[in-house]
Amino acid sequence: MANEPLIPSVRDIAKNAETLSPIDLKRIVPLPPPYDKDDPAEMWKEISAEKRSQIDASLDGVSALALKRPTGPAEEKRLLDGLKAGLAKLLSSDDNWTFRQQLELTLDHCTHCQTCAEACPIFVESGHNEVYRPSYRADVLRGLLARYGPGGNPIKAALQGSPELNWNTFARLAELAYRCTLCRRCCQACPIGVDNGLITHELRKLYSQELGIAAREAHTDGSVLQLKVGSSTGMSPAVVKDNIEFIDEEMSEKVGFTVKTPWDVEGADVLLMHNAGEIMAWPENPGAFAVIMQQAGISWTLSSEMVAYDAINYGLWYDDVQFARVALRHAEIAKKLKVKKIIIGECGHAHKALSVVADRILLGEANVPRESFAPFLASIVDSGVLKLDPSRNDFPVTLHDPCNIARAMGIVEPPRRILHKIAPRFREMTPHGVDNYCCGGGSGFAIMSGNNFANWRTLVSGRIKMKQILDAFAGELDPSIPKYLCTPCSNCKGQFRDLIRAYNAFERSKIQYGGLVELIVNAMADVKPGFLEWEFH
Amino acid sequence: MGFVAIWAYVTLAVFVVGCLYKAIKYATMPMHLRWELYPVAHEKGKVEYGGSYFEEVDWWTKPREVSKLGEFKTIAEEVLTLKQVHERNPGLWLPSLMFHYGLYVLFTLGVLLVVGAVPGVRGLPGLARLGGGRVLMALAAFGLTLATLGCVGLLARRLSRADLRRSSTPADFLHLWMLLAVFLASWASFFWADRHLAVAASFVQGLVTFRPVAGLPGWFGAEVVLLGIFLAYLPWSHMTHFFAKYFTWHSVRWDDAPNMFGKTYEQRVKKLLMRPISWSAPHIKGDGRKTWADVATKGGDS
Known part of the structure; x- marks a missing residue:
């Protein structure tokens, strides 16, 4: 029977069969209207x-x-x-x-x-x-x-x-x-x-x-490249400084005052570490961080040392040795800069890597305290140092909890504390917090797209998350209402970009995705209105 | 000394030594990297929503509040109500609950028999002499009823539910069949040989005092032999989860102690980093002489 599930046993994994257990597109989780009319077969690639x-x-x-x-x-x-x-x-x-x-x-x-x-x-x-x-x-x-x-x-x-x-x-x-x-x-x-x-x-x-068998994107194009040139994006120290300078100029124009990112400031209170993918793909994120840090009067810096300007640590997903190599570099550079703490930007796996899994291998002065952006930003928002106008965020907002920040670190309340202050139409997904569903791009999947893996990500591993997003915005899916999916994780953002594109959800429902800092800056009263751009990218 | 008594001593010894071996093995494994999972039961004031000390600004400057009571409550709830199974796998919950409660009652009965058999125990005036008492009989009947029904229920579920049947290993079925055999032999002994547990009480007393009784009824002997086989097998199966849960929960899921506060971590980690590594991939080239410290501080870029 065509609709019966395929049921290979554990022993069957050794059997000769062209495909042991094919994807049955008729069985995947249904989505709410109007997405229920979509034919998954049209999104699939053999x-x-x-x-x-x-x-x-x-x-x-x-x-x-x-x-x-x-x-x-x-x-x-x-x-x-x-x-x-x-x-x-x-x-x-x-x-x-x-x-x-x-x-x-x-x-x-x-x-x-x-x-x-x-x-x-x-x-x-x-x-x-x-x-x-x-x-x-x-x-x-x-x-x-x-x-x-x-x-x-x-x-x-x-x-x-x-x-x-x-x-x-x-x-x-x-x-x-x-x-x-x-x-x-x-x-x-x-x-x-x-x-x-x-x-x-x-x-x-x-x-x-x-x-030596691993996903190319995580190993050869990931941790190896990071250790070789400084970042999995391929950016060398000189290039990353150029790019940030360009972002500063863009930000200055957008917000209406000069924004300047400090580099290699010895003894700064905060060493901020971004996933360098943000600099390339979502420059408004590091830009928004810079705006907040500057306006809040934080003593902060980025590092232009190899590896340190990219918080990623793909070894977390597949290789303890590569993991240790990157984590030790991150910590050594923070120690060298004599900063008081590292703030990890909006990157889930970087949180878990440096705060949790690497914790016990960071010895002596290399054990520089690490903190998530979430409580750090919440304390800035709580302090009142930023003048915030929540009416600028008067559109539906929901929050995706990155697994590595919520389930692996128990950081649940701070992003909500911020959202309740800056997003009057914030609503939760179901389930959320430590019970959340993964975006479907976790453990490196978001950067993996070879053959038909990207199709599998959008149709299988990310489909429940797509359903959650649509359910969170139920009754407001009309494209005349702009909606914001707040997703403070670079990897998750990559997955949401692909999900929204695959389901055509920006055109059909005007669902935009982005980080938490962008939403904060959009609400800052001393910033020119319209920081968020409602164009899909 | 009769065969049944020797069998009881040998299998009990295998059971105890096996469990100790496994527990010591887990307890003495090297300190692992952190791998906690939230909610962490001891996070005071935050466990309800799964929060942690990482939610605090400058968390390393603040005192950690660890609630042992929180851990106890979570474990007690899980052990006594099988909460996760109830919420996520309701079809399996009732037979599983009956089965586990049956085992708890039978274990209590066993403890009472042993305590009562210890010479000179004051306040428990020879539970062996209570062999004809209603308490032991009621406990045996109640425990066996729950355990047998639970065991049959679990077997029935495993055989009838396609997902469970497919994902069960031969060992999963073997465990349940072994237990059912023990329970059926116990029922036979209960009905036809030892309704008031007088034989059981004197047998246990004989074991405790190293003066084993002879001339045991056949059904009782069968019960002891089957129970012995099961007990000797148990440490080598997944059924050691009754104590392994301490490690999986307390030592892994809830082990969120930060390096900042653990002064012993540094010395332990330094020793671990000097361990040899033999992983063979080209980016490691471990040869059994290189150490973790060697490979973690160089290479990886080609």
Whole structure:
């Protein structure tokens, strides 16, 4: 029956099949009118047969990694042996001291009660595609460990229902590690505390750290480029200074007074670290930060040192070593500048990377205090130093809580405190705060668009978020009413740009997206009216 | 000493040693990187909405308020009401609740039998002699009823609900079948051999005093043998979640202690950074001699 869900078992991951569990567009979550009339098939793109003969898309017809088939048996053996070696290293207190305890607790204690399943937006959005079930990829890993890992044996393998390790398993598991946004709603739901999001993280690490297999956008074009030239955007220190100078000029013109961004000020109170993608794609964001800092009289600076002008740390998503390299650079530069604290700009994963995950590896004076932009800005707004006119934001506003800021750091109230003061028509999404849904672009997905991955992001991983946005603006979807989706995270913004474009939601409903600082500056009484531009970009 | 008593000693020893081994293994693993998840139950005044100390400006200058009571309340609520299952997986909640409460009651019964068997316990005048008492019988019947119904319910759900059936491993079914066998043997013993638990009480007393009783009824022997198999198996299964939850929650989800305040972290991390690394990818080239400190401070740009 065409409408029956596809139900591959864990063992089936090794089977020969052109596509193990294809996306069934008839089953994806419906959207409210008028978006219910859209045909998802028109937004979908199949990978051509020719392309599929070169790369593996046999999991679900999607390719995030463009994994090339092995050139022969020797190459295949090398890869499979590498995966087996990586399994052992995941359980080693030398190679994986960073996450071994969490990993083993999760590997050892899932009861398969499926309490987590409905918490997973991707599993739900896909119409319950079995391979997206949070426990599925974890059970493939458990099965491989029971059969091929340290102490693995036939009895363990039989009890676990272990799959065979062959090229199918290898390639599909690699792709499967890129069908979860690491939002960790599943872990929140688990009565035992099992963390299937962590399994995704560890699988990505295994492939990257042992075999050098990772998403190109996160590794080669991401952390490697950042360490090599200073930023994953490719901007060198000279270029970033030029760009900020240009932004200052633009801002000065827009707000009606001179805006000047300070560089490399030793002993400043605040070192502000932006996701450098903002400078390239959304310059109004660093510009708005500069306006607020200046008007609030903050002693602040940016750093033009390599790596420090880009707060991103993509290693967070796939590689502990790359993660550590970037985090240590960030901290060392803050130490060198002798700043009192680092304020992390509107970038969710940079928050979690530098504030939480890196916390215990920052030693001595490199352990410069890190703070989120959210409480920092809330304190500025609370202080009354900025003259704010909320009537300038008299349009519907809703807030997307970035997972890495809300669920991973518990920062929920400060952005709301600000919005209640500057946005009279603010309304919540459902659910929100620590229960929010991921934008669908988390864990690096927003920067990944190869093959048909961008289609998968908009039709599957981001669809529930699209529904949430439309529901938040229910009754006001008419394009004559401008609406603002406040999303204080660069990665999420990239995803929303693609979502709004894919669903044509700017033309149909005039839904604009942007950060929190832009909304604050738009409400500043001493700024020329009309800071926000209602043009989609 | 009869086979049943030897079996009981051996399997209990395996159970205790196995659980201790696993608990010590988790407890002595290296300090991990932070990986907390909100809501964190001890965040005083913020747990209701999932807030944290990161919401404060200059949070490192302010005293942290950690509520142990908050952690206790959250764990107690989860253990006593299976809150997450109730809210997110309601079809599984009732059988799961009955099953767990059945185990709690049977565990209490076991504790009473052991306590009552200890020579010279004052205030508990020989619970072994209460073998004919109604309390033990009622506890056994009540606990077994809940546990058996819960176990059957969980098996039925796992077999009848397609998603559960598909995602269950052979081990998941094995656990439930093993438990059902234990419960059925216990019922047989209850009805046909030891209605008032006099045999159980004297058997436990014999184990505690190292003077095992002989001549046990067959059904009671079967109950002990099956229970022994289950107990010896348990530490090697996911059923150790009854104590592992402490680690998953307290040591991972709620471990938000910042480095600023933990004076011991620095020394511990320095040692961890000197551990060898052997990951083989080209951007690491770990050879088992290089340390984490070596690879984290250079490279990664090609």
